[in-house]
Amino acid sequence: MATKCLGIVGVGLIGGSIGLAARRTKQFGTILGVDHDSPSLTQAHNLGCIDEGTTLDVAAERADVLVFCTPVDRIAELVVAAARHCRPDAILTDAGSTKVAIVAAIDTLSSPAVRFVGAHPLAGSEKHGCAAAEADLFDDHLTILTPTERTQAQAVDGSRRFWESLGCRVRLMSPEEHDRGVAVTSHLPHLLSALLAGMLPEALVELTASGFRDMTRLAAGDPAVWSAIFVQNRDNVLAALKMVQERLPKVASALTTSDATAIERLLADAKRIRDDLGD
């Protein structure tokens, strides 16, 4: 019988899905949940995402793997607080959408013995709360691990095994490379989605169809969660926004002169890139 203990700090969509995915693997005898919101803990228990709700201290003392799934602006402080209680061989990891700020804060504040490896599973949805959790959320998705020079090799191996056990593929990159990349592939799309949704006057609601709905689905994400992401990855998001600001006048200029060839070329380039991504 499995005797290992998994601790999940923050039992929302991601934390709850980690619980369900980990349960599938039968590697943990106990799955503990920690959340400042006690109804969430009850719900996570009722949905089978966790076995018991507890405090951060207790989860830290008992966990073989402790994974932090709170909004990004809470992760570093919780890791540092938990680290004081963790067993020296415990694996600590997270699921935050930004990595530079979190990893730097933990590298600065924690003792070398802490085996924290930053992680970001590239899976999710605009929904939130563990009611939306899915055991297969991570299947065939990529999880980025962002170890630094200070990260122990054994911790990287342990984190990799944990994330792979949830169904993910794993790839290592630096926190900096991660944050630059997701600024373009995730944070900018979210910002454009919110910008577009925010432009819709009430009178035009009836003229929206599947295209508008697809393009604004991300905008339904939790404002507090995403605001923290934008602030933590500010410079990279600003650089991505600047790329948009530089490209818009070119599009406008092709339109102004009714340059159908230029417009069609822009659309064809975009279509080629999109078609290559698959469904």
Added chain:
Amino acid sequence: MATKCLGIVGVGLIGGSIGLAARRTKQFGTILGVDHDSPSLTQAHNLGCIDEGTTLDVAAERADVLVFCTPVDRIAELVVAAARHCRPDAILTDAGSTKVAIVAAIDTLSSPAVRFVGAHPLAGSEKHGCAAAEADLFDDHLTILTPTERTQAQAVDGSRRFWESLGCRVRLMSPEEHDRGVAVTSHLPHLLSALLAGMLPEALVELTASGFRDMTRLAAGDPAVWSAIFVQNRDNVLAALKMVQERLPKVASALTTSDATAIERLLADAKRIRDDLGD
């Protein structure tokens, strides 16, 4: 037995879906297809979208309802060419995503006897070709009809009945109101989708997840079809683009100062609008 004849000019996704939706209603004894691409006609016939492929002249002579589903830059000339052969009581309508240019050209060029009513079913997908056609594509979707002062009341009634028979709800507005509205709800989202897809470097493909894919799905649309739409609705699309250009610096400024409250407010406003749209 139904003896009425439906003619579909342009048997792509929309034309093919109209054929399948009309067949469900059993109101037409014959469904004729017209397309300059003869393999498309064969495919439409094999898929049951049409009964026979024929020429525009023949379809115009025989049709009780003739619906034009070509790219928007071909519709007006085809309607005018067909009108010479149409029976005086035939209903002519279209499925073009723009209305002002099409309706104006037809109003100018056609005799008062022609019963053309501009239409735009707010349904579709990034796919194209009648292989992607669906009998229920229009169910519970809105179709906008854009009659003008010159449009005969009987033609409006006939068009409304035809579109409603396909499963749509119908709403009347002026061509100008339509084009201004869809510039924001359809054409701008398409342009932003293409812009975003076009910004993705090869190296970041692995960092894309469902958010990026949702946001760039529209960019897979046919470049020639969409280029024609953008040119026909140029001024309204430029006005919508300008709204984006004016809002981006405000977003950038909130980010630059790490004004989490302002960012969260922007995201919360967008979320409220998006949540109201439903799934």
